[in-house]
Amino acid sequence: MVRRIAAGALGVWLCLTLWSTWDLKAQVNGAVAEGRGGAVATVDARATEIGIDVLRRGGNAIDAAVAAAAALGVTDPFSAGIGGGGFMVIYLNDGDRIVTLDGREQAPAAIDQTLFQDPDSPTGELLPFFPQRISSGLAVGVPGTPLEWAEALNRYGTLSLAEVLQPAIALAQGGFIVDQTFAQQVDRNRDRFAAFSSTQALFLPGGQPPAVGSRFRNPDLAKTYGLLADQGVNAFYRGEIAAAIVDTVQHPPAVAEPPFRILPGAMTLTDLDLYEVRMRPPTVTSYRGYTLYGMGLPSSGGLTVGAILSLLEGFDLGQGDRSLAWHRVIEAERLAFADRNAYLGDPEYVDVPLAGLRSPDFIAARRALMGDRAPASPDFRAAPGNPLLYQSDPSPSLTGPWPTAQLEEQSGSSTTHLVVSDRSGNVVSYTFTIESIGGSGMVVPDYGFLLNNELTDFDPVSPHPNSPEPGKRPRSSMAPTLARSPEGDLLAWGSPGGPTIITTVAGMAVNLIDFGLTLPEAIAAPRISQRNTGPTQVDGGFEQTAIGQRLGELGHRLDPVAEIGAAVGLIVRPDGSTLVAAEPTRRGGGWAGVVER
Numbered sequence: 001m002v003r004r005i006a007a008g009a010l011g012v013w014l015c016l017t018l019w020s021t022w023d024l025k026a027q028v029n030g031a032v033a034e035g036r037g038g039a040v041a042t043v044d045a046r047a048t049e050i051g052i053d054v055l056r057r058g059g060n061a062i063d064a065a066v067a068a069a070a071a072l073g074v075t076d077p078f079s080a081g082i083g084g085g086g087f088m089v090i091y092l093n094d095g096d097r098i099v100t101l102d103g104r105e106q107a108p109a110a111i112d113q114t115l116f117q118d119p120d121s122p123t124g125e126l127l128p129f130f131p132q133r134i135s136s137g138l139a140v141g142v143p144g145t146p147l148e149w150a151e152a153l154n155r156y157g158t159l160s161l162a163e164v165l166q167p168a169i170a171l172a173q174g175g176f177i178v179d180q181t182f183a184q185q186v187d188r189n190r191d192r193f194a195a196f197s198s199t200q201a202l203f204l205p206g207g208q209p210p211a212v213g214s215r216f217r218n219p220d221l222a223k224t225y226g227l228l229a230d231q232g233v234n235a236f237y238r239g240e241i242a243a244a245i246v247d248t249v250q251h252p253p254a255v256a257e258p259p260f261r262i263l264p265g266a267m268t269l270t271d272l273d274l275y276e277v278r279m280r281p282p283t284v285t286s287y288r289g290y291t292l293y294g295m296g297l298p299s300s301g302g303l304t305v306g307a308i309l310s311l312l313e314g315f316d317l318g319q320g321d322r323s324l325a326w327h328r329v330i331e332a333e334r335l336a337f338a339d340r341n342a343y344l345g346d347p348e349y350v351d352v353p354l355a356g357l358r359s360p361d362f363i364a365a366r367r368a369l370m371g372d373r374a375p376a377s378p379d380f381r382a383a384p385g386n387p388l389l390y391q392s393d394p395s396p397s398l399t400g401p402w403p404t405a406q407l408e409e410q411s412g413s414s415t416t417h418l419v420v421s422d423r424s425g426n427v428v429s430y431t432f433t434i435e436s437i438g439g440s441g442m443v444v445p446d447y448g449f450l451l452n453n454e455l456t457d458f459d460p461v462s463p464h465p466n467s468p469e470p471g472k473r474p475r476s477s478m479a480p481t482l483a484r485s486p487e488g489d490l491l492a493w494g495s496p497g498g499p500t501i502i503t504t505v506a507g508m509a510v511n512l513i514d515f516g517l518t519l520p521e522a523i524a525a526p527r528i529s530q531r532n533t534g535p536t537q538v539d540g541g542f543e544q545t546a547i548g549q550r551l552g553e554l555g556h557r558l559d560p561v562a563e564i565g566a567a568v569g570l571i572v573r574p575d576g577s578t579l580v581a582a583e584p585t586r587r588g589g590g591w592a593g594v595v596e597r
């Protein structure tokens with residue numbers, strides 16, 4: 001299966017020739033592309049370009065995905081990078097199989113359920129979420145991204161980690177031109193970044209965010225990627241990078257008088273040493289003749305997208321009143337999130353009642369709760385259902401009282417998603433993150449990358465399936481998705497955006513499958529997001545459309561927000577022709593490219 005066809009010569013070529021003659025416009029010039037031979041879409045032109053070039057030079061989709069991801073670690077360091085984690089869903093043409101890799105961050109062994117309690121509070125008060133919880137050593141999980149890249153390449157790639165890192169090393173060393181999004185993300189994090197000397201030095205040179213149009217270089221990150229290339233991924237989990245990570249977590253590099261209290265974390269070298277990437281079965285959902293494959297626990301993504309669509313399958317959304325159809329989507333999302341919030345957590349730790357949650361009778365019972373109008377109170381919260389009534393396994397750890405989620409999930413625009421296909425028909429759908437934009441705010445001194453704050457995805461109050469425990473992975477919303485259409489098309493899509501990832505991915509399915517939108521239309525369309533939190537968030541002026549007005553008449557309170565998601569996707573047709581698309585405007589817009597136009 002694993003073919004290691006490429007010689008070191010390819011890596012040398014990539015390093016020496018490609019980046020000196022790099023002409024972006026020649027290969028990637030917009031948010032939509034159509035062609036064959038392979039395709040890439042990411043939020044960043046350089047990352048897409050690098051992915052396309054790896055494909056052009058004979059790399060497969062897995063090689064190109066890792067090369068593009070490493071480039072995003074350079075150009076979009078506030079959303080994702082080697083200091084974080086993610087989930088990769090891969091279609092392998094050889095054997096017609098779907099595999100998924102869980103590279104989620106993991107809690108250190110020395111934490112317990114009091115993780116986010118104020119150590120000075122006699123009553124165990126929780127630390128404020130912002131900035132104390134998110135900008136601390138406490139919040140940092142053991143990163144999974146470097147090992148996920150190495151595992152994906154070892155198992156399914158054709159190039160080595162050293163080879164696919166070369167373009168990103170050149171990019172970090174040579175630099176790139178700062179755009180509005182990059183500068184804005186620094187500006188919005190200015191106070192947090194200024195609290196850490198290493199972060200200030202890298203991202204606030206002279207106390208200011210890098211100017212739009214200036215060249216940003218990150219030689220420390222080039223060095224770190226170089227260590228991974230030369231010494232292998234163990235440089236990160238056992239070598240000098242591991243030591244630097246542990247030191248940063250245990251002794252945050254705070255400035256002399258930080259503007260807020262910065263608490264250390266408990267990560268050790270052993271935590272890094274023992275980290276493993278887990279191969280998981282995909283979630284599988286049938287929806288109107290399509291089969292969707294998603295990411296299973298500890299991500300709630302695939303299961304919750306599946307729950308929403310399973311609830312919707314009982315209605316004919318494609319015909320008739322479009323506002324009634326969106327009303328159904330809102331109500332399905334509300335119920336699916338009530339169950340997600342109550343039951344889903346790391347399957348290594350929690351006996352999740354999956355059989356019940358997925359049983360047709362449970363879904364039918366939940367669907368019966370969906371009325372033709374919104375609930376009377378705009379602050380209504382749906383109660384979770386009881387899946388134990390629909391399965392024979394009693395799941396003793398969950399026999400009530402039903403846990404109530406306490407986590408106030410942020411619906412930010414952090415995280416990033418990329419899709420890649422290759423000439424052999426392999427497809428990668430990959431979402432990865434460092435949690436908040438800017439993660440924990442802590443750059444590992446001398447190594448040039450931000451550490452995640454992923455442990456804030458734990459529900460801070462116990463007992464709960466998603467409460468902090470030693471070695472546990474916090475529940476995620478990431479939903480990298482693949483789907484097979486009745487006509488044999490292979491689709492891939494995904495989005496950033498915290499818990500709105502789930503509603504964006506499900507909403508795109510509805511737009512594509514029920515409403516017949518094209519892929520670029522489904523990516524650009526205004527969005528709705530209901531997560532059992534009272535009002536329904538919308539973007540893109542949805543509230544002003546005729547459908548939005550009618551939803552108001554049906555009792556929905558719509559809450560306009562600036563942006564929901566920034567999706568990318570592709571469709572490979574049975575004849576190999578491929579349509580690939582990125583978000584046109586949200587987050588500054590993304591970039592799509594194909595190998596042959």
Ligand code: GLU
Pocket residue numbers: 410411412413414415433434435436454457475476477478496497498499
């Ligand atoms: N931590 C989030 C999750 O795993 C991703 C970060 C975000 O997109 O806000 O679901």
